[in-house]
Structure formats: structure tokens, C-alpha cells
Amino acid sequence: MDRRAHRLDDRDRILLIRLGAVGDVLRTLPALHLIRKNFPSTHLAWLVEDLARDLLEGHPEIDAVIRFPRREMRAAAGQPHRMAAWLAALRRDLRAMRFTVALDFQGSLKSGALALLSGAPRRVGFAPGHCRELSFLFTNEWVRPGSRRLNRVEKNCVLAESMGAAGDEIEVILPEWPEEGNEAEAMLRALNPGGAPVVVLSPGTSRRQRRKRWPPENFGRLASLLASSSGALPLVVFGPGEEALARSIVSESGKRAVLTPPTSLRLLAALLRRAALFVGADTGPMHLAWSVGCPVVALFGPTDPRLNAPLGPGHVILKSGNSMAGITPGQAFEAAHGLLPRRPATAGSAARRLSRAALFPRAAGAGR
Numbered sequence: 001m002d003r004r005a006h007r008l009d010d011r012d013r014i015l016l017i018r019l020g021a022v023g024d025v026l027r028t029l030p031a032l033h034l035i036r037k038n039f040p041s042t043h044l045a046w047l048v049e050d051l052a053r054d055l056l057e058g059h060p061e062i063d064a065v066i067r068f069p070r071r072e073m074r075a076a077a078g079q080p081h082r083m084a085a086w087l088a089a090l091r092r093d094l095r096a097m098r099f100t101v102a103l104d105f106q107g108s109l110k111s112g113a114l115a116l117l118s119g120a121p122r123r124v125g126f127a128p129g130h131c132r133e134l135s136f137l138f139t140n141e142w143v144r145p146g147s148r149r150l151n152r153v154e155k156n157c158v159l160a161e162s163m164g165a166a167g168d169e170i171e172v173i174l175p176e177w178p179e180e181g182n183e184a185e186a187m188l189r190a191l192n193p194g195g196a197p198v199v200v201l202s203p204g205t206s207r208r209q210r211r212k213r214w215p216p217e218n219f220g221r222l223a224s225l226l227a228s229s230s231g232a233l234p235l236v237v238f239g240p241g242e243e244a245l246a247r248s249i250v251s252e253s254g255k256r257a258v259l260t261p262p263t264s265l266r267l268l269a270a271l272l273r274r275a276a277l278f279v280g281a282d283t284g285p286m287h288l289a290w291s292v293g294c295p296v297v298a299l300f301g302p303t304d305p306r307l308n309a310p311l312g313p314g315h316v317i318l319k320s321g322n323s324m325a326g327i328t329p330g331q332a333f334e335a336a337h338g339l340l341p342r343r344p345a346t347a348g349s350a351a352r353r354l355s356r357a358a359l360f361p362r363a364a365g366a367g368r
Contacts, residue, residue, distance in 0.1 A: 220252020
């Protein structure tokens with residue numbers, strides 16, 4: 001049986017499936033760009049969960065954003081009638097859009113099942129060995145990247161390329177609306193009246209990824225060093241349920257660090273565009289930082305930088321075995337201090353257009 005992925009057509013109606021997490025959604029945007037660039041007339045919808053939906057609403061390359069009701073379906077767990085009702089409603093809504101192709105960028109049991117539920121006759125995903133949880137059983141066209149240790153951005157671009165969406169550029173398109181820029185600048189004027197270089201510290205992770213967290217006392221010591229030795233303003237950001245963690249870092253820093261108010265992902269992107277540097281673990285905010293052109297000091301413990309590193313020049317990766325605690329505040333400070341002088345003192349940066357050929361060996365191109 002021929003399982004190779006076939007070329008898309010401008011008349012296709014495409015469902016892109018990448019439900020979450022935030023960093024994974026961001027790292028699928030370059031593949032979206034290749035598809036839109038090569039097939040400008042196709043109808044393209046994205047199925048996504050609430051956490052990352054704000055990044056996609058109003059996106060110029062997406063025709064429709066479809067919300068996956070994760071919260072409601074989780075609440076219905078153990079109640080077969082309610083779960084069946086939610087699945088039936090989702091199936092009805094997806095099939096009403098008459099998709100001809102479903103693209104499973106996630107490669108999980110859930111995303112594969114959703115591709116099948118969509119009713120799309122063509123269901124494209126990663127081949128066995130390149131996906132999880134037997135998701136290949138739900139797809140009928142397979143893409144086989146040249147390596148299993150491929151950076152996730154390139155892996156997604158390979159899937160797009162295998163269907164005729166070729167291109168060398170890696171471009172993350174995340175428009176900033178005027179009100180977001182205005183709010184970010186007002187916040188920075190209030191928090192940073194002296195106009196010092198802003199270093200964004202992001203200590204949080206999801207509950208399932210706690211092993212990625214750098215100890216709060218290390219963040220506190222780093223903030224103190226940045227303020228006293230680099231003249232920077234350490235700004236601590238946090239997500240839902242992380243405010244206590246963020247406050248503990250401000251305390252550990254001797255109040256050298258400043259806590260931001262709660263921010264949405266879009267407002268965080270606007271702040272990062274105006275920051276001198278980001279320091280944090282392998283999380284959604286780290287990928288948001290490099291995506292909008294902010295230099296990154298990335299702290300890696302149990303995850304692999306080959307798969308998850310920030311892309312492009314001007315970043316530093318710190319890793320010490322599989323333990324985040326092995327990275328010292330002194331090491332993080334040296335990395336941050338070395339990057340700060342290279343940052344131009346202008347507000348509002350733009351992400352650089354990156355080259356796949358320069359970042360990745362061409363031998364890792366599309367395999368089918």
C-alpha cells in the first residue's frame with residue numbers, strides 16, 4: 001500500500017491539528033507559513049485547545065480557529081453520555097466544514113483520532129517511529145523525516161514540505177495589535193521608569209513538567225546579580241497558578257526583581273519584543289521569546305536541546321546533565337551578561353527570518 005504523502009491542491013480544505021502546548025503550537029507556525037505561501041487559496045483551519053488559542057485568533061494565515069473543548073471533555077470523564085454528546089457535537093462541527101485533508105502535526109492518539117473524526121478522506125501524519133501512541137493507525141498518508149532527533153520546527157516543516165509546501169525560510173508570524181503594544185509600553189513605563197535593560201525571568205512550567213523548573217532561589221540570585229552587576233531590571237512573569245512562585249523569586253532577590261501583573265500570551269509577546277533578554281526553561285514562554293526576536297538564555301535539564309533549542313543566533317543554551325539544579329546562578333549570569341551588550345537599545349524588535357539550510361542538515365529533509 002502506498003502511504004506516501006501527496007501534494008496539496010489550492011482547492012483543498014485543510015484541517016491542521018496541533019492542540020497544544022504553547023511551545024508546540026508556536027513551533028508549528030513555520031510549517032503553516034510554508035503551506036500558506038505555496039497554496040495561497042486553500043482554506044486552512046486549525047484545531048487547538050484554549051491555552052494557545054489566543055496566539056492563533058486573527059492570524060493572517062488561518063481562515064478559521066476551531067476550539068477543542070478539552071475542559072468540558074475532561075469534566076465529562078467518567079460520564080459516558082456526556083462524553084458521547086461532546087464527541088458527537090465536535091464530529092458534527094468538523095464534518096460540516098467538509099475538510100479534504102487533515103494534517104496531524106501532533107502525532108498522538110488524541111490527535112490521530114481527531115483526524116479520523118474530521119471525516120477528511122486524506123489524513124496525513126508521521127510514520128511509525130516518528131509519532132506516539134500508535135497515532136499512525138488513524139492516518140493514511142505518512143511522512144518519514146530523515147532523523148528521529150530532529151528539531152521540532154524542522155520536523156514540522158518536513159511534513160509540510162512532503163506535500164509540496166517547499167521553502168527554506170523559518171518564519172513565525174505573530175502580528176502585534178496596536179493595543180497590545182500600547183499596553184506593554186505603559187506597563188514598562190510603570191515598572192521600569194529608569195529605562196534599564198529589561199531581562200524577563202520566567203520560572204514556571206506546567207504541573208506535568210515540574211522537572212524542568214530551575215530552583216527559585218537560583219532565579220532570585222540571578223536577578224540580584226543582573227541588577228547589581230549589569231544594571232538590568234529583572235522582570236518576573238508568571239502564568240496561571242504561578243504567582244506564588246514568582247513572588248518567592250522577588251523575595252529571594254532581595255526585591256531587586258520586579259513582579260509583572262498577570263499577562264496574556266499576547267501581552268507577554270509584546271513585552272518580549274521590548275525586552276533585552278529572556279531567561280527560562282524549555283517552555284512555551286521560551287519559544288515565544290525567540291519567535292518574536294528576543295535573545296534567550298535557555299536552561300535545559302531533562303529535555304534535549306537538539307529537539308527543543310531556541311532557533312537562530314544570539315541565544316545561549318545551558319545544560320547540566322538531566323538536573324536543572326546543576327546549572328548555577330553564576331553560569332546563568334555570565335551567559336546573560338554576555339548577551340546584554342549586543343542588544344540594541346530600541347523598543348519593539350522583530351523576529352529574524354531564519355534559514356532551514358543554515359540551521360539543519362539538508363539530509364534531514366522530507367522523507368516519505
